Amino acid sequence: MRMNAILMGVLLAAAPAFAAPEGKPGGRPMDVSGGHDHAAMMRDMGKATAWTLYPTLKARMSGESRETMKTAIVPQNIVAASIDAWSNNLKDGKAHRQLMMEMGGAMLDKPASGGFHWLSAREEQGDTVRVASTVYPFGERGAKNPTAMFMQQKHELEIIPQPYPREHSRYRAGEDWQFLVRFNGSPLPGQKVYLETSNGSMAEFVADVQGVVTLRVPDDFKAEEESKAAGTHNHGRAGAEFVLATEHVDSGKTWLTAFNSSYGKNAYDQRSLTLGLGFTLLGMLGAAPLLRKRKTAKKSKEADHA
Amino acid sequence: MLKTLFPTLGRFRFTVQIAMLFVTVYGGALLGSYTVDRISQALPSLSCAYDKLTGDHCILIVNQHQFHHRVGEALAKAQDITLKVFIPTLMSVGVFFMFFFFLNKAFCGWVCPLGTVQELLYRIGRRLDRPLNRFTPANVGRVRPVKWLLLLLLVLALPTMAGMGVVGNDLGDPFCQVCPSRIATTLLTANTEQIAVRTSTNVNFFLGAAGNALFGFIIIAALAARQPFCRICPLLSWNALFQKLSPMRLVKKQYDKCEKCGVCEKACPMDIHEIGSEHGKKAFHEDCTLCGRCAEFCPDDDVIQIRFFGIKLFGSSREYYKKRVKQESPEGMPKKRVINIRFDKPKTEHE
Numbered sequence: 001m002r003m004n005a006i007l008m009g010v011l012l013a014a015a016p017a018f019a020a021p022e023g024k025p026g027g028r029p030m031d032v033s034g035g036h037d038h039a040a041m042m043r044d045m046g047k048a049t050a051w052t053l054y055p056t057l058k059a060r061m062s063g064e065s066r067e068t069m070k071t072a073i074v075p076q077n078i079v080a081a082s083i084d085a086w087s088n089n090l091k092d093g094k095a096h097r098q099l100m101m102e103m104g105g106a107m108l109d110k111p112a113s114g115g116f117h118w119l120s121a122r123e124e125q126g127d128t129v130r131v132a133s134t135v136y137p138f139g140e141r142g143a144k145n146p147t148a149m150f151m152q153q154k155h156e157l158e159i160i161p162q163p164y165p166r167e168h169s170r171y172r173a174g175e176d177w178q179f180l181v182r183f184n185g186s187p188l189p190g191q192k193v194y195l196e197t198s199n200g201s202m203a204e205f206v207a208d209v210q211g212v213v214t215l216r217v218p219d220d221f222k223a224e225e226e227s228k229a230a231g232t233h234n235h236g237r238a239g240a241e242f243v244l245a246t247e248h249v250d251s252g253k254t255w256l257t258a259f260n261s262s263y264g265k266n267a268y269d270q271r272s273l274t275l276g277l278g279f280t281l282l283g284m285l286g287a288a289p290l291l292r293k294r295k296t297a298k299k300s301k302e303a304d305h306a
Numbered sequence: 307m308l309k310t311l312f313p314t315l316g317r318f319r320f321t322v323q324i325a326m327l328f329v330t331v332y333g334g335a336l337l338g339s340y341t342v343d344r345i346s347q348a349l350p351s352l353s354c355a356y357d358k359l360t361g362d363h364c365i366l367i368v369n370q371h372q373f374h375h376r377v378g379e380a381l382a383k384a385q386d387i388t389l390k391v392f393i394p395t396l397m398s399v400g401v402f403f404m405f406f407f408f409l410n411k412a413f414c415g416w417v418c419p420l421g422t423v424q425e426l427l428y429r430i431g432r433r434l435d436r437p438l439n440r441f442t443p444a445n446v447g448r449v450r451p452v453k454w455l456l457l458l459l460l461v462l463a464l465p466t467m468a469g470m471g472v473v474g475n476d477l478g479d480p481f482c483q484v485c486p487s488r489i490a491t492t493l494l495t496a497n498t499e500q501i502a503v504r505t506s507t508n509v510n511f512f513l514g515a516a517g518n519a520l521f522g523f524i525i526i527a528a529l530a531a532r533q534p535f536c537r538i539c540p541l542l543s544w545n546a547l548f549q550k551l552s553p554m555r556l557v558k559k560q561y562d563k564c565e566k567c568g569v570c571e572k573a574c575p576m577d578i579h580e581i582g583s584e585h586g587k588k589a590f591h592e593d594c595t596l597c598g599r600c601a602e603f604c605p606d607d608d609v610i611q612i613r614f615f616g617i618k619l620f621g622s623s624r625e626y627y628k629k630r631v632k633q634e635s636p637e638g639m640p641k642k643r644v645i646n647i648r649f650d651k652p653k654t655e656h657e
Contacts, residue, residue, distance in 0.1 A: 145340045166340050167347075168355040168363070271502035279503060279515045280489075283522025290530040293437045 051198040053077055054245040055132035056260040057119050060105060071136065072105035073119055078132045080121035082106065086154065088116045088146050095149075110138040116146035116164070120154055131155045131257045135164050153185050157248050157255035159193065162212065171242070171263035173219035178212050179259070183248055187211025191246055197263075198241040215244065219266050239264055314630060315598045315620055319415070323422040326351075330419045331491050333361015348402035350409075350545055351418035352487035359495050365402045366541060367482055370465040372398065374478040378469015403548060408614075410552035411545055414536065415595035419494075420487040421536055424528040425575075431529030432639050439531040440637075441577040449537050450593065456481065457540035476509045483513035486521040486535055532575035532638070536595065546592035553615040556596060558589035561609045570610060573603035573636035581610075603627060603636045 055078035061071045073083050083099045083106040099106035108117060115138030123130045135150075150160055162178040171177055181191045193213045195203040199220040205213045221240065245258035312318035328336065330353035348365040355363035372395045380391045406413065414421055441449065460481035468478040482488060483504075492500040501521075503514035520535075527534040536542060564570075564582060571582035576593045581600050589610075601610040604622030611621040634640045 145338060147338070147340065163340070166334075168367075169358060267499045268502055270504060270506040271499070272505050273498060273502040275505070276501045276503040276514070276518050279518035280501060280522035283519035283524075284526045285522075286519070287523045287526035287530075290439050290527055291431075291436050 051200070051241070052196045052243050054194075054196065054243045054258040054260075055121065055123070055130050055256075056241070056243050056258060057083070057121055057132050057134045059108075059134075059136050070107050070109045073099065073108055073136070074105040075101075075121040075132060078121050078123045078130055080123055080132075082121075083108070084120045084122070084154065086118040086149050086152070088149060108136065116149065118149060118154065122155065127252060128254045128256070129156070131157065131255075133159070133257065133259050134261055135161065137164075137167070155255075155257065156250075157183050157246065157257040159213075159244050159246060159257055159259040161259070161261075170239075171217050171261060173217050173221065173263060173266040173269070175217050175267070177215050177217065179215060179244060181207045181211050181213055181246055183250065183255070188246075188248065191248070193244055193246045196243050196245075213244075217242070217263050221265050221269070314626075314633070315602050316630070316633075319598065320425075322416050323425070326417045327419050327422050329361045330417070331357060331361075331494050332359050334359040337361060346401050346405060348398045348405075349417075350402055350406045350413035350541065352420045352485065352539065352541055353418070354482075354485070354488045354491045356482070356488050356500050357491040357495060358497060360491070364487075364541060365398060366461055366485075366544070367479065368398045369395065369461055370479045370481060373462055374465040374469040374475075376469070378466040380469075381466070382470040403551075406545065406548055407552050408554065410554035410596060411542075411549060411594055412554060412596040414539075414542060414545060415597035418487075418536075418541075419491050420539075421533065421595065423490050424524070424533050424535060427525060427528035428532055428575075428638060429640075432634075434529070436530045438637050438639075439527075441531075441537075443577075443579045446537075446577050446579065452538040453540055453543040456538060457543045460484070461540050461544070474507070474509060476507050480513060481540060483510070484517035484520060486517070486524050489518065489521045490525075532577075533595075536576065537593070542593065542595075549590070549592065553613075554596070555613050556590040556594055556600075557611045557613050558585045558600075559609050560585040561606060563606065564609070567605065569603050569605060569636050570600035573599040575599065575638075599636075602630050 056076045058074045058076055059071045060074055073085075075083070081101055083101070085097045085099055085108055087094055087096075089095060099108055108119070117136045117138075118133065119136055120131055120133045133154075147163065150164065158181070160180045160182070162180050165171060165177075179193070181188045181193060187207070188211045189207055189209045191207040191211065191213075193205045193207065193215075195201070195205065195215060195218075197218055197220060199218070199222070201218040201220045203216075203218065205215060207213045239262040241260060242263055243258050243260040245256065247254065247256045249255075312321065330349070330351065346362055348368055349362045351364060352366075353360055353363050355367045357363075376391055376394060409416070464473060464477045464480045467473045468475050489501050492498075501518065503518055504510035524535045558581065564585075568582045571577070571579050574581055575597060576595060578591045578593050580591045581589050581594075596612065598612055598620055601612060601620055601622045604610045605624055605627040607623050608618075608621040612619045632641060
C-alpha cells in the first residue's frame with residue numbers, strides 16, 4: 001500500500017514538471033496548392049513574392065502527389081539552378097541530393113528512409129551569398145530522428161529550428177518556438193533575426209548568449225480567413241507563411257540566410273474554454289448519482305441490526 | 307528480489323501502469339520530441355496524438371486519417387480500389403500487430419493511460435468509501451455491442467464518408483473528437499486546449515460538447531464503477547479482432563468448484579461473468595484486458611493462468627489468494643484505512 005501511495009505521489013508531483021511549455025508540437029506539411037499551370041510556375045520561380053523580399057522555398061503538390069510521393073519545390077526571391085535536399089537518414093544513398101530545376105520546380109520524392117527533408121537553395125553574386133531553407137515533411141516521417149540531419153552544417157550562416165514541429169503538430173500563432181542561429185557551426189549570440197509573415201506582421205528578435213532566438217509566432221489572422229477555413233479539407237486549419245532571416249558580414253563577404261515555414265491560427269481560436277468546462281461539469285453531474293449510497297441498502301442494514 | 311519489490315501481480319501491474327503513463331503522456335519530454343514518430347504511431351492503447359508530449363499515439367487516429375484521406379477519397383474519385391489504397395493502412399496494422407503480438411489485450415490492462423486513470427480514480431473512490439456499482443450480466447450484455455458500434459461508425463464509416471464527400475470534412479476524425487483520453491492526457495500535461503470545445507462548425511461543437519460531457523461523466527463514474535469507458539472503447543473491440551492471433555492468453559481450466567465460487571467474477575473489473583461460468587476459449591472473453599485479477603483472486607491452484615506460448619507466466623494459487631485477500635477484497639476494497647466522507651444528509655437526533 002505504501003509503495004502504491006509513493007508511486008501515486010510521484011505521478012502527481014511530476015505532472016506540473018511536464019507541463020507543456022508554450023508553443024510545442026505543431027507540425028503540418030508546408031501549405032500546398034495544386035496547380036498545373038506550367039507557365040505560371042516558371043514565372044513564379046525567382047519571382048518576388050508579394051509579402052516578403054527574403055528568399056523562400058515553396059512546396060507545390062500535384063494532384064497525384066499523395067500516391068507518387070513527389071512534390072515540386074519552387075524558389076522565390078532567389079535564383080538557383082538546383083535545390084539541395086537532405087533526408088532523415090544521413091547514412092543512406094539519398095541522404096543528400098541535388099534536385100535540378102525543371103519546369104515547375106525541383107521535384108522531391110520521398111525515400112524509403114523517411115519523410116523529413118531539409119531543403120536549401122543557394123545564390124552567390126559577387127561578395128553576397130543568399131540562402132533560402134525550409135523543412136518539408138512527407139506524410140510518413142520515418143523512424144529516424146531528424147535532429148542529427150537538422151544540426152549537420154549545410155551552409156555558412158544558418159537558422160535551425162529547435163525543434164521542428166513533429167507530426168500532428170505545427171507552428172501556431174501565439175506560441176513560442178526556438179531557432180539556433182550559427183555561422184560556420186558556431187552560435188551567434190546577439191545576432192538580429194527578422195520575422196515577416198504573409199499576414200503582414202514584422203518583428204525583430206535578438207539571439208541570446210547561446211545563439212538561440214525565441215520566436216513568438218504572431219497572432220495575425222483575419223476573421224474572414226478563419227470562417228472560410230472552418231469545415232474545409234484541412235479540418236479548419238488555415239495557414240499562413242513566415243520567414244525568419246538574418247544577415248552576417250565576415251571577411252568582406254555578406255551572408256543572408258532565411259528559413260521559411262507555415263503556421264496556423266492560435267490554439268484557442270474558435271474554441272471556448274468556458275463552454276468546454278460547462279459541458280464537462282454537466283457530464284460530472286450526470287454521474288453524481290452513482291456516488292450516493294443507496295438508501296434501500298442502508299435501510300436493510302439498519303433493519304438487520306435492529 | 308523481484309518478489310520483494312513486487313509481492314503481488316497487482317503491485318507489479320500498478321508499477322508498469324504508472325511507468326507507461328509517463329511514457330505515453332510525457333514520453334516526448336523524456337525521450338525527445340520525435341519519439342512519437344519513432345516508436346510506432348500505432349499503439350494498441352488510447353495514447354493521444356493531441357498530447358504535445360506523447361511518446362506514442364494510438365492506432366485509431368491513424369485509421370481515421372487513412373480512411374478519410376485515402377480510402378474515402380479513392381472511392382469518391384471512382385478510382386480502382388486496389389491494394390495500393392490500403393497499403394498505408396496495412397502497414398499501420400502491421401506495426402500495431404508487432405506490438406500486439408507480445409502483449410495481446412494487456413495493452414488495455416497494463417499500458418493504456420485512460421485505463422490507468424480510471425483505475426486510479428476507482429482506488430480513490432474505494433478510499434472515500436463510495437459504493438461500487440456493478441453491471442449485472444444482463445446490463446453487460448446490453449453494453450457490449452456499443453464498442454463495436456463506435457468502432458464501425460466513428461472509426462471506420464464516418465471518416466470514409468467524409469473522404470467521399472458524403473458528410474463534411476469535420477467528421478474526418480469523429481472518434482478523436484469524443485475520446486476522453488484526448489482531454490485526460492492533455493490535462494495531465496497542464497494543457498487546456500483540448501478541454502476547450504471547438505465552435506467553428508455545428509458538427510465540431512456537437513462532437514466536442516459530447517466528448518467533454520463524456521469525459522466529465524467518466525471521471526466521476528470511475529469513482530464508483532470500474533473501468534466505465536473501457537466497456538465501450540472502440541480500441542477494445544479493435545484489439546479483440548486480433549485477440550486470438552497472439553500467443554499471450556488467459557487460460558481457464560474446467561473446475562467443478564467454479565459454479566459455487568464466483569470470486570473471479572467479483573474481481574473482474576470488466577464484469578465478465580463468463581470467467582466464472584465458462585472455461586477454455588469462452589473464458590478469455592473479448593472484453594478481457596488481461597489485468598490478471600481473476601487469476602489473483604482464484605482460490606484454487608492453476609485454475610486460471612496467464613500464458614505466453616504455452617508457458618505459464620502467472621497462475622492462481624491458494625497460498626497467493628490468502629495473502630491477496632488480506633490486502634483488498636476481490637472488488638478492490640482495501641482492507642485498511644477508509645476515509646469517510648458523507649455525501650448523504652447526516653442523521654439528526656430524532657433519527
